[in-house]
Amino acid sequence: MSVRNLQYLFAPKSVALIGASERLGSVGATVLRNLAGAGFKGAIFPVNPKYRHLGGYACYTSVNDLPQAPDLALVCTPPATVPAIIRQLGERGCRAAIILTAGLGALYDVRGRTLQQAALDAAHPYILRLLGPNCVGLLVPGLGLNASFAHTNALPGRIAFVSQSGALVTGVLDWAKSRGIGFSRFISLGDSADVDFGDVLDFLASDGETGAILLYIEDVRHARKFMSAARAAARSKPVVVLKAGRMPEGARAAASHTGALAGLDDVYDAAIRRAGMLRVLTTEDLFAAVETLARARPLFGERLAIMTNGGGPGVMATDALVYAGGKLAALSSETLRRLGEVLPATWSHANPVDIIGDAPAERYRQTLELLLADDQSDAILFIHAPTAIVPSADIARAIAPLARGASRNFLACWLGGDAVAEARKIFSEAGIPTFDTPEDAVNGYLQIVHYRQNQNLLMQVPASASTEFEADRDGACKVIANVLAEGRNWLSEVESKAVLAAYGIPVVQTRFAADVEAAVAAAREIGFPVAVKIVSPQASHKSDVGGVALDLDTLDAVRAAAQRMQKRLAELLPQAVLTGFSVQQMARRPDAHELIVGAATDAVFGPVILFGQGGISVEVTADHAVALPPLNTVLARDMVGRTRVAKLLAGYRNRPAADMDAILRTLMQISQLVSDLPEVIELDINPLLADAGGVIALDARMRVALANQSASSLDRLAIRPYPRELEETIEFEGRPLQLRPIRPEDGPAHLAFFDALTADDVRYRMFVRMRELSPSQLARFTQIDYDREMAFIATRPGANGEAETLGVSRVVADPDNVSAEFAITVRSDLKGRGLGKVLMQKLIDCCRARGTREIVGEALPQNTRVIRLVKSLGFEVTAATEEGTMRLRLPLE
Template sequence: MTLQTFFSPRGVAIVGASADPMKLGYGVARNLIQSQYTGAVHLVNPKGGTIMGRAVSRSLAEVPDPVDLAALIVPAAAMPAALADCAARGIKAAIIMAGGFREIGPSGAALEDEILRIARENGIRIIGPNCIGLLDTHYPLDTTFLPPPLPAPGDIGFLSHSGAFCAAIIDWSRQQGFSFSRLVSLGNQTDVSETDLLPIMAADEHTRVLAMYIESLPDGKRFIEEARRITRQKPIVALKVGRSASGQRAAASHTGALAGADAAYESAFEKSGVLRADSAEELFEWSRALAWLPLPAGRRMAVLTNAGGPGVMSADFIETHSMSLAELSAESRDKLRALLPPAASLLNPVDMLSSASPHEYAACLQILLDDPNVDGVLLVLPPPPMHSTESVADSLIPLIRASAKPVAIALMGSNLVREAWRRFNAARIPTYDFPERAASTLACLARRAEYLQTLDSDSAPASTLDHASISSLLAGRPASWLDPEAADRLLSAARVPTAPLKLARSADEAASLARELGFPLVLKIASPDILHKSDAGGIFLNLNSPEEVKESFTLAIRNAQNANPSARIEGCHLQRMIGAGQEVILGSTRDPQFGPLVMFGSGGIDVEGLKDVAFCLAPLTVREAEALMDKTWAGKKLNGWRSIPPADRGAVREILLKLAELVQRHPEIAEIEINPLRVLEQGAVAVDARVRVG
């Protein structure tokens, strides 16, 4: 049995079918029959009789062939028996709509475990429980209990954890003028997950775009693999809810504290080419545009308007979404000058004035589309005072349909633009209520184009790490923070430059070691119970004599004891002080769904104050490492800023790649943090590092 059976069954049994219009069993039976499904429909209820003029079987055992799919609409307590009946009848696909399982607590979770056991033992695949079913508008098939009619055949495949969201979106889509090819409400996902269904949805010839409403991804690594394969051919747009960090675990390191609950999802979507929407409107506005519009070659956009205010608004939103206003060619400006009144603005935005006719709208749009400096157009269309909006729409539709460049239309208004909206929508040209939504959509199209352009153009460098030494160092260690000397050896085996440490257990030993190391020096408290040494007054910088070292040793011990009287204090570490340079932080923590998550940002004492950090899941490619740095002020500053001289950004990139390989290859490493990494004009040195294993 394949999961395709859910979408193309030869026969469907509705277990719990009802003649009562107030019950779900009636709604499912009604929808399946009215959907013009061409397979066999079997209604099952222990009472027998007829429903909607069709005979009702008293049990699954009475149901004749063919029957591939069962929609189980019985109470949760009766579900184990219903699944056992499916097994006896040879049915391998079941949709469980009832609630009362894991979502209600331990008793429901135990019941859900029981139905999963029965399903696994009998080779049955389950969608649900706690879902509203699925539909395929082309097959056609509707196993939901939602009010009719079945949505019109469309081209967006939709997977949702929330049944209520599905119900609302189906109704909303009719008003918005788009529809679905397939829609699945996943519910609790006790068996079949969105990752299981992604390849089935993507293989559907009627599906041009996949949209997803996601609450969690239990198997994050497999999701990335499937999504990355699919997005090479078809776009995926996702709305991930639950962004707050309230569920993140407590962490002692800066890296753990800064890696919010959402950082891994953000990186997972980026790595797999999934376009992340921030709202329900974006989810479907982007999906519709990806299905209907061509992709731009770049981010240079033109604005065409008949009013100054909306034009300025559009220009602002274009830049807000990391695009730029195209510089029109001299030829385009000459053509516009010959066409428009003297008071019109020929710069970008192009303001044709309120008198713009349908002919002028079309002619100006064609000029902009023909300009090689323009990658796409944001066209603003509030109701023209001298012409009907639908007449303007009629003049534009042929040009937009024929264009290889996207045109996003801000159709501003309500009653006066309703007929124009209908005509644009019938021509598969999406419109937006305001310029902000149109600009957001153009940016989405540009991101999709950039993703496709960079496929197969990037790779990770060849490994230089001494993995044998790393494995030997980590072998058999209990779950704990490594001592600083071990952390230093680990980084050295990973080919990360370090400033070696020497441990002094007394002030006299510290002075003696200082003479060996040379000056200037840094002194740090050595205690497994004090992770943030500066907070405890346990770091002294720029020490230039044995006397300063002895005095600092005594102060560091005293400060540490005051800060944490129960701390184990082993002495102090001495280290040559690394001079001028920029301070950054590198780190990694391990996400339970996606694995190691690498961090980069502003280092030193500014870490948690500035929160200038970004994350990317390991492993990293060269392009991903560069993009990770580009997301932060720290990364941009490495190129030099005003009085701050440039530092060796390439050295940081190489250390990021080594760090990502280290945590990817050695899952024993739960957390690692280099803070600061001192970035010099040539090279970079790890000044302080913490590593937690286990």
């Protein structure tokens, strides 16, 4: 449903309470008291046939007796009554309801539906949005709205808090109030029958009252919708996530290493990172991160300089930084020399910079000036312990102007209590992130680092098909089709390698042999030395049953090894069927690293890619990273960098660095494979040998299943890739012109395009006068997810050789893909030359291909060019609405 009618939920002008009561301790009485006591200025309508008046309000017998349709209804009646009440509300004209009642998912009506489904069915014809059921409710402090049965009100502020847990809602509400933390929206989702994280994030992304969004997540049910909304929100404001359920018990049981390793929490972590959000592990970190990120400056590197008046706190901060994977800055020799001129001889002569405990305020100022001038650091952490020599407040006043005016991030830690209280206040009022301990300060700095890293990942839009390698998709499909036709789900090693080879992944030469003598013959053809492995559907991991023999140099050795493996399999796994043997060329690569690359299918997020240290002890080392496809070079490099084995791959001592380009290419090839082939639900390459000469797959396993033929292979992905297939080049006015979907890197050209528009053109597009695009607006226009939204640009090289944007057509579809709203803008100096029609036709063709039923839009009556354009394309144009705009509609069915 997305944001349709959510304005009635989050900004109502009238509220009805169905099930209002005066019975002490009841939900109906508690909610009525909260509604009446929070300062809500709109109308409040209690509904209960038992009363004529409640809490000083007139009480109504039923929904039908209400004097007007309420914007928002709260329902706290018994479960069996809820569906009928929802239907009455819809008929009455209500468009948003909060179902506080629990238990609807476990009870059934006479038609066999759960009461929850019955309520959804009742709401659907009226687009009546439902929050809950089984939720605490909603608070909007800025409106004085407490539509909940929480025990206290929320303070007003600019943080939106969204939670699946009712208990956490009330606990956090109490915790935040005691600390003076305020909220723009405080939302309990409950069972999320209708309104879920995706809907709320879509609303909050453009909510001017909200500056940051906090999420408490237990589970996500609609991955594509969640990722689309989360990425849109994270482009415009910080989104911080506290995800419950981090323990490995949630990992799936699977036959492959990848399936076992890609645990549920790993997948959520990958999704949160990829969406540009920040994950924290505690409730306190949740709110601390908001304050830190709100005060953070752009971060262009990760090197931290530490300035302290005591060696111990500096060491503590360094330990915390290095342990967490942070980077300590190496100060330049010039900075060290100049510091030596202003500091006592006993100073630390390195980072952390210990300026000694007797430092006067001037020494602090001089030191900070030098550190701010050093380009070898990207942020500064200041740590101060109180002394009897100089009051901490004097030091704060001396350096606060420098810190406030710094171009890089500056964080502070004032150790102590009353002695540093005034200094802490001075820094906080100056907008400087301030912490109580060195460890907290380092954690705050790393939150900025990780948020920046995740925001960089958010900017990546890999294409649906890579241009870096050619894949033989048809060849791979034939192999898989033959396996499925035989009623099998696991490919043999030979078949698995054939599929990998079709996607350009180097594999060792491998032959299948049906029996011992065929294995001997295969070894003769391949050439020695060889490796021989059993092929048995029941032996998931061959080495566990002695089913692998390496470095076989003679025919007799091959024969003996095959006979020995056959006998051992029968002893250890009597029920196993020996299909045959795989015989492969031995790869002599003594300096190679054993890696694992694989894919698994998550029940919520679909395909996931895994990379890490491989070998038979892969589950024990647990050194791996997980990412969501599609991947490009940047995303693949980030994935490798999150593993410990990455340091080994960089080379050490006499061992040369591995070919990182080959490793990254393999990850992208696996990403392409699982994107192209929906039948592949699990695969392992273990080990993938990697050295300076490249990579080669020694062993491979692959599990397949029949795919949904009516769906696109890309529908399985939680993130829709950049649709390269929609690019085309046409001739326009005698010159080539590219029409393609917009990309994040089009930002500068899009800004120049906007600046070239006349004031009237901007007003026709935005319906308001605007002088410039804000960074969040620019991100909103250029960073789209290609799922619910599509924007085509007309682009070509300008006079300076740089690409310039000449026009944009954009369409945003509702989640049901029924209606899509369009907008079109052509550069002011190119109007009337046919470019608008070209862009609109591109948009119409795209919507028609996606099955959208209609394209709609609005235009000011003065915008005669657009009105003439859409009429020529078959649009219906109706009279001006109450808002003074013309309604434009093109049916596509």
